[in-house]
Amino acid sequence: MSGFLGDTRDLLRRTPDVLRALLTGLPDTWTTTPDVADGWRPRDVVGHLISGELDDWIPRTQRILEHGTAKAFDPFDRFAHVDRDADAPLDVLIERFAERREANLAKLDALATEGNLDRTGVHPSLGEVTLRELLATWAVHDLDHFAQIYTGLAGSHDADVGPWKAYLGILLRRDDPAAVPG
Amino acid sequence: MSGFLGDTRDLLRRTPDVLRALLTGLPDTWTTTPDVADGWRPRDVVGHLISGELDDWIPRTQRILEHGTAKAFDPFDRFAHVDRDADAPLDVLIERFAERREANLAKLDALATEGNLDRTGVHPSLGEVTLRELLATWAVHDLDHFAQIYTGLAGSHDADVGPWKAYLGILLRRDDPAAVPG
Numbered sequence: 001m002s003g004f005l006g007d008t009r010d011l012l013r014r015t016p017d018v019l020r021a022l023l024t025g026l027p028d029t030w031t032t033t034p035d036v037a038d039g040w041r042p043r044d045v046v047g048h049l050i051s052g053e054l055d056d057w058i059p060r061t062q063r064i065l066e067h068g069t070a071k072a073f074d075p076f077d078r079f080a081h082v083d084r085d086a087d088a089p090l091d092v093l094i095e096r097f098a099e100r101r102e103a104n105l106a107k108l109d110a111l112a113t114e115g116n117l118d119r120t121g122v123h124p125s126l127g128e129v130t131l132r133e134l135l136a137t138w139a140v141h142d143l144d145h146f147a148q149i150y151t152g153l154a155g156s157h158d159a160d161v162g163p164w165k166a167y168l169g170i171l172l173r174r175d176d177p178a179a180v181p182g
Numbered sequence: 183m184s185g186f187l188g189d190t191r192d193l194l195r196r197t198p199d200v201l202r203a204l205l206t207g208l209p210d211t212w213t214t215t216p217d218v219a220d221g222w223r224p225r226d227v228v229g230h231l232i233s234g235e236l237d238d239w240i241p242r243t244q245r246i247l248e249h250g251t252a253k254a255f256d257p258f259d260r261f262a263h264v265d266r267d268a269d270a271p272l273d274v275l276i277e278r279f280a281e282r283r284e285a286n287l288a289k290l291d292a293l294a295t296e297g298n299l300d301r302t303g304v305h306p307s308l309g310e311v312t313l314r315e316l317l318a319t320w321a322v323h324d325l326d327h328f329a330q331i332y333t334g335l336a337g338s339h340d341a342d343v344g345p346w347k348a349y350l351g352i353l354l355r356r357d358d359p360a361a362v363p364g
Contacts, residue, residue, distance in 0.1 A: 010209055
């Protein structure tokens with residue numbers, strides 16, 4: 001598979017392995033700090049990614065292909081993980097996510113083709129969108145939340161780097177988003 | 183190994199595997215965009231991480247343990263990779279980095295102990311620093327540059343997400359660093 005669909009799938013299939021390589025078994029001296037005050041710890045991010053697999057990307061792909069613009073997407077709950085995942089350790093959440101992602105990529109293979117990427121649906125807030133935009137957003141949404149995970153990991157050691165903080169944009173931006181482009 | 187040194191090492195040892203899981207074999211539709219205008223592509227970031235393994239973290243650890251504050255660190259060239267790595271593909275750079283990181287962790291094991299983490303050295307710009315601060319910075323520096331890699335990956339698909347860009351901080355911050363905390 002090549003082209004937009006193949007390249008997007010290639011990014012999406014990597015996320016479980018990247019999460020495992022980065023986080024599974026990592027000491028909690030690294031993993032219990034949120035990206036910003038009132039933000040998300042890595043376990044919250046993985047929970048939110050699970051919610052996306054359950055309620056967002058594939059259900060919305062199906063909605064586009066079954067109903068087009070005649071029936072808008074259901075709204076997505078960005079905080080569904082808070083109660084659902086409260087008792088699960090981070091490593092368990094990663095494996096739950098990996099199972100869901102693998103199953104969803106199989107569904108994607110059965111649903112999407114290069115030929116139906118321009119089919120349209122309706123987002124409840126954003127209006128008309130294409131299947132291509134939905135799938136690109138699925139992948140970039142992974143990347144966005146990885147950046148959030150890295151910010152939390154770095155933040156856990158904010159106090160340890162001493163004067164080097166002046167060179168570490170990932171820490172400076174936690175205090176002031178405009179501090180350093182990144 | 184537990185405590186600061188073990189936890190720091192645990193993060194550092196993961197970086198080669200995370201780079202492989204994320205980037206090795208990834209289509210170049212994802213990997214040829216810099217994080218910001220005049221910024222770095224993933225291959226530039228990996229090159230810079232190689233420079234750190236060659237010239238920064240372990241040489242400075244040795245300087246602290248051999249000379250303390252009597253001899254400042256040599257300055258570090260942030261752009262050493264530009265000429266050195268010009269001809270190497272990204273996948274080759276990742277493996278070069280992995281070899282250097284593995285060798286440097288073996289050197290770290292031979293050099294650093296929980297008992298010598300408070301030894302001091304002199305940074306040419308930042309002044310007096312401790313070995314603990316140097317090693318924490320080694321790890322957070324990895325995280326900082328991973329965030330830069332993710333920003334470049336996301337930026338490659340900026341035009342594909344359509345109206346969802348309004349929800350994707352990793353894209354909004356490429357245009358305006360103060361747009362969305364993250």
